[in-house]
Amino acid sequence: MANKLIVSLSPHVHGHDSVQRNMYGVCLALVPALIASLVFFGVGALIVLATSVLACVFFEWAITKYILRRDKVTIGDGSAILTGILLGFNLPSNLPIWIIIIGALVAIGIGKMTFGGLGCNPFNPALVGRVFLLISFPVQMTTWPVTGQMTTYLDGETAATPLAVMKEAIKANDPSVLEKLPDSLDMLIGQMGGSLGEVSALALLIGLVYMLVRKIITWHIPVSILLTVFVLSGLLHLYNPVYASPVAVLLSGGLMLGACFMATDYVTSPMTAKGQLVYGVAIGVLTVVIRTFGAYPEGMSFAILIMNGFTPLINTYCKPKRFGEVIKK
Amino acid sequence: MKTFRIGGVHPAENKLSAACPIKKAALPKQAVFSLYQHIGAPAKPVVAKGDEVKVGTMLADADGFVSAPVFSSVSGKVAKIDAIVDASGYRRPAIFVDVEGDVWEDSIDRSETLVTLKDRPELTAQDIVAKVKAAGVVGMGGATFPCHVKLSPPPGSKAECVVINGVECEPYLTADHRLMLEKPDEILVGVALIMKAVQVSKAYIGIENNKPDAIKLMTEKAAAYPGIEIVPLQVKYPQGGEKQLVQAITGREVPAPPAIPIQVGAVVQNVGTAYAIYEAVMKNKPLLERVITVTGKSVKQPTNFLARIGTPMSQLIEECGGLPEDTGKVIGGGPMMGKALMNLDVPVCKGSSGLLIMNNKEARRGEIQPCIRCAKCVSACPMGLEPYLLATGSALKNWELVEENDITSCIECGSCQFTCPSNRPMLDNIRMGKSTVMAMIRARNAKK
Numbered sequence: 001m002a003n004k005l006i007v008s009l010s011p012h013v014h015g016h017d018s019v020q021r022n023m024y025g026v027c028l029a030l031v032p033a034l035i036a037s038l039v040f041f042g043v044g045a046l047i048v049l050a051t052s053v054l055a056c057v058f059f060e061w062a063i064t065k066y067i068l069r070r071d072k073v074t075i076g077d078g079s080a081i082l083t084g085i086l087l088g089f090n091l092p093s094n095l096p097i098w099i100i101i102i103g104a105l106v107a108i109g110i111g112k113m114t115f116g117g118l119g120c121n122p123f124n125p126a127l128v129g130r131v132f133l134l135i136s137f138p139v140q141m142t143t144w145p146v147t148g149q150m151t152t153y154l155d156g157e158t159a160a161t162p163l164a165v166m167k168e169a170i171k172a173n174d175p176s177v178l179e180k181l182p183d184s185l186d187m188l189i190g191q192m193g194g195s196l197g198e199v200s201a202l203a204l205l206i207g208l209v210y211m212l213v214r215k216i217i218t219w220h221i222p223v224s225i226l227l228t229v230f231v232l233s234g235l236l237h238l239y240n241p242v243y244a245s246p247v248a249v250l251l252s253g254g255l256m257l258g259a260c261f262m263a264t265d266y267v268t269s270p271m272t273a274k275g276q277l278v279y280g281v282a283i284g285v286l287t288v289v290i291r292t293f294g295a296y297p298e299g300m301s302f303a304i305l306i307m308n309g310f311t312p313l314i315n316t317y318c319k320p321k322r323f324g325e326v327i328k329k
Numbered sequence: 330m331k332t333f334r335i336g337g338v339h340p341a342e343n344k345l346s347a348a349c350p351i352k353k354a355a356l357p358k359q360a361v362f363s364l365y366q367h368i369g370a371p372a373k374p375v376v377a378k379g380d381e382v383k384v385g386t387m388l389a390d391a392d393g394f395v396s397a398p399v400f401s402s403v404s405g406k407v408a409k410i411d412a413i414v415d416a417s418g419y420r421r422p423a424i425f426v427d428v429e430g431d432v433w434e435d436s437i438d439r440s441e442t443l444v445t446l447k448d449r450p451e452l453t454a455q456d457i458v459a460k461v462k463a464a465g466v467v468g469m470g471g472a473t474f475p476c477h478v479k480l481s482p483p484p485g486s487k488a489e490c491v492v493i494n495g496v497e498c499e500p501y502l503t504a505d506h507r508l509m510l511e512k513p514d515e516i517l518v519g520v521a522l523i524m525k526a527v528q529v530s531k532a533y534i535g536i537e538n539n540k541p542d543a544i545k546l547m548t549e550k551a552a553a554y555p556g557i558e559i560v561p562l563q564v565k566y567p568q569g570g571e572k573q574l575v576q577a578i579t580g581r582e583v584p585a586p587p588a589i590p591i592q593v594g595a596v597v598q599n600v601g602t603a604y605a606i607y608e609a610v611m612k613n614k615p616l617l618e619r620v621i622t623v624t625g626k627s628v629k630q631p632t633n634f635l636a637r638i639g640t641p642m643s644q645l646i647e648e649c650g651g652l653p654e655d656t657g658k659v660i661g662g663g664p665m666m667g668k669a670l671m672n673l674d675v676p677v678c679k680g681s682s683g684l685l686i687m688n689n690k691e692a693r694r695g696e697i698q699p700c701i702r703c704a705k706c707v708s709a710c711p712m713g714l715e716p717y718l719l720a721t722g723s724a725l726k727n728w729e730l731v732e733e734n735d736i737t738s739c740i741e742c743g744s745c746q747f748t749c750p751s752n753r754p755m756l757d758n759i760r761m762g763k764s765t766v767m768a769m770i771r772a773r774n775a776k777k
Contacts, residue, residue: 005656005657005658005659005669005670005671005672006657006658006669006692006693007418007658007669007670007671008658008669008694009668009669009754009756009757009760010660010662010664010665010666010667010668010669010741010743010756011664011665011666011743011746011747011756012658012660012664012665012667012669012685012687012691012692013340013341013500013664013665013691013747014694014695014746014747014749014752015338015340015747015748017705017748017749017750018695018698018750018751018752019698019701019750019751021750022701022703022750077698079701117699118698118699118701119699119700119701119702119751120699218708266701266702266703266704267701267702268702269702269704270704271702271704271707271715271717271718272704272707272715273708276704315718319715319734320335320707320710320713320714320715321335321713322585322712322713322714322735322738323334323335323572323576323582323583323585323711323712323713323738324572324582324583324584324585324588324712324738325582325584325585325713
C-alpha cells in the first residue's frame with residue numbers, strides 16, 4: 001500500500017497544552033511586575049534582568065551542548081528564560097553584573113543541569129542561585145536602592161527595607177520603630193526598597209490572577225501560603241504589637257513573589273491538591289518563623305527551599321482520594 | 330447540571346455529523362463476520378463452506394455463558410471460514426459470506442410499527458433475558474460485553490435502578506445522538522424491557538447538554554413511560570464511562586475493581602443497546618445492523634450509517650466520498666478510546682460506533698518532552714489516580730509500586746495523556762503496567 005496508515009494507541013487527540021505554553025504563560029504573568037520594576041528602579045532593573053536572563057539562557061545552552069553533549073538544546077522551552085527572570089526579580093537593582101553571572105551559573109549549572117535539566121531538579125533553580133548569592137555576598141545582596149532613581153545603577157542611594165524595619169522593631173522591642181514603615185498603599189503598589197521584582201504586590205497579584213484564569217497553576221499553593229502567613233502574623237501582632245501588622249507582613253519582602261511564582265514552580269512542588277496545601281501551609285509557617293526569630297530578615301527563599309526538599313515525602317503520603325473510596329451512600 | 334465528581338477533560342467536540350440523518354448503507358458484495366465481536370469466549374461456527382444463509386441465520390453460536398452468537402446480516406452463500414485482522418488489530422477467525430439478494434428469515438418482523446410492553450403483557454423477565462441472549466446483543470457503546478450477562482445480576486446483588494448511557498462523550502461520534510432523535514420510542518421501550526428484566530421501577534437516561542434536541546425530544550417522549558427519567562449532564566469526558574455515569578446520576582461510587590456497577594445497585598446500558606434489545610425482543614430481530622458514524626475533518630460528507638454488520642469499512646468510506654488524499658490514520662471508534670486500524674477491509678462489528686479519519690497532521694503525536702511535574706494529569710484523572718507515577722512506575726517495570734497505587738482502577742480513558750503538556754505517552758505505559766499487574770494478580774489467585 002503506497003499510503004501507509006499510522007497505527008498508535010489511544011488517545012488520538014491532544015489538548016494542545018505544551019511546556020512552552022506554560023513557561024511563556026508564566027513569563028507573561030510576570031510582565032506587570034517587570035513593568036513595575038522598571039518604573040521603580042529604572043535602568044538598574046533593566047541591566048540586572050537582562051544580565052540574568054541572558055546568562056541563564058547562555059549557561060543552559062553551553063552546558064547542554066558542551067558538557068552534557070546532548071543533540072537537542074532545550075533553551076527554546078522557555079524554562080531558562082523563566083529562571084532568569086525569577087532570579088533577576090530576587091536581586092537588588094544595584095548588583096554588579098559579575099555577581100549576577102555567578103548567580104545564573106549556580107542557578108542553571110548547579111540548581112538545574114546537574115540533576116539532568118528540566119523536570120529533574122529537586123530545588124527551585126532561581127532560589128538556589130539567590131540563596132547562594134545571599135550567603136556569598138551578604139553585603140551586596142542586602143543593600144537595596146530606594147525607588148525612583150531612574151538613571152543610576154551601581155551608585156544609587158540605598159535605604160532600609162520594610163523587612164529590616166520590622167526586624168529592628170523586634171530587636172529593640174519597641175513598636176514605635178514600626179512607624180518608619182511606608183503606608184500600606186505604597187507597599188501594595190511597590191513604593192519601597194527591596195529586590196527589583198518583589199516590591200509591587202499589586203503587579204504580582206495581577207500575574208497570579210492571569211495564571212489562575214489560564215489554568216497554568218491552581219489556587220492551592222499561593223492561597224495556603226498567604227493565608228497561613230496572614231493568620232500567624234496576625235496572631236503575633238495581637239500578642240505583641242512589636243510584631244508588624246499582618247497586612248504589612250503580607251506586602252513586604254519576597255512573600256508575594258515567592259507565594260505566587262516561586263513556590264508554585266511545577267517541578268519542585270507537590271503533585272496533589274492535598275499535598276500542595278500541606279506544602280503551602282508549611283512554607284507559610286517557616287516564613288513567619290524565620291522572619292520573626294531567625295537571623296535573616298527574609299525567610300521566604302529558605303522556607304521554599306526547605307519545603308522543596310520535603311516534596312518527594314509529601315508526594316508519598318498525600319495521595320488523591322481514589323474514585324470509589326467513599327462507601328455507597 | 331450534574332456531572333461526575335473528580336477529574337475529566339473537555340476535548341473539542343467536533344460533532345460534524347450531528348445534523349446528518351441516519352442513512353442505510355449499501356449492501357456489501359461480501360460480508361465478513363468476526364467470531365470475536367464481544368468480550369468472552371469466541372462464538373463457535375455452526376455453518377460450513379457452501380451453506381446458503383439468509384439475513385438473520387445464525388452463523389456461530391455462543392460458547393458458554395459469557396459469549397454471544399453471531400448472525401448473518403446478509404443473504405447468500407458461505408464462501409469460507411478463515412481469518413482476518415479485525416478492528417482490534419489481532420488476526421481472528423471469521424466467516425465470509427458472498428452476498429446474493431436480500432432474503433430475510435421469516436421469523437423477523439420487518440415492519441416499522443412500534444410494539445410496546447402493553448402489546449406484549451405476557452413477557453416475563455426470563456423471556457426478555459432469553460431473547461436478548463438468543464439475539465446476540467452485546468454492549469453497543471464499544472465495550473461489547475454480552476448483554477444478557479448484565480441483565481442477570483449475580484446472586485447476592487440486587488439491581489435498584491437502570492442507568493442508560495446517552496452521553497456519547499467521545500468527540501466526533503453522533504451515532505447515539507441520531508438514534509435518540511430518530512428512534513426515541515423504540516429506545517424507551519427497550520429501556521422499559523431492561524427495567525422489567527432486572528425488576529426495577531426506576532431508570533435514568535443520561536444525556537450531555539451538547540445535545541439539547543435529544544434531551545428535549547426524549548423528555549417529551551419519556552412522559553409516557555413511567556419510571557424513566559431523562560437526566561441532562563454537563564459536557565465532560567469521560568462521562569460515558571460506566572462508573573462516572575453512575576456517579577454523576579446517582580451519586581454512588583462503584584468501589585475499586587473487581588467491583589462492578591451492580592454492587593451499588595446500578596445496571597448500565599447504552600442507548601444503542603436499548604434499541605437492540607427492543608428489536609430483539611419485540612421484533613425478533615437478532616443483532617445484525619448498527620448505527621456507525623463515519624467522520625473526520627477532511628471527509629467530504631461525514632455520515633451516520635445504518636450498516637449491516639460485516640460490511641467492510643472501506644465501502645462506508647467510499648459512500649462518504651472516498652478516502653481523503655491526506656489520510657494519516659483511520660480510527661475504529663472515537664478519538665479518545667478508539668483503536669487505529671491497520672487496514673480498511675476491517676468489517677463493521679457489533680461494537681463499531683464510529684470510524685474517524687484523521688489527516689496526516691492530526692494523526693501525529695507531538696514531540697515528547699520531559700515531565701515537568703505540573704500535576705495536570707493528577708487533576709484530570711477521573712479515577713483519582715496519579716498517572717505520572719503509574720506511567721513512570723510501569724516504564725521502570727516497578728510492578729509492586731504501580732499495584733500499590735491502584736493501577737488496576739485505571740479505565741484507560743486517556744484524559745492524562747490528553748492533558749499532558751509534555752506529550753508524554755502516559756497511557757501507553759500505564760496500559761502495559763495494568764495488563765502486567767492484572768496477569769500477576771490472576772496468577773496469584775490461581776495459586777491459592
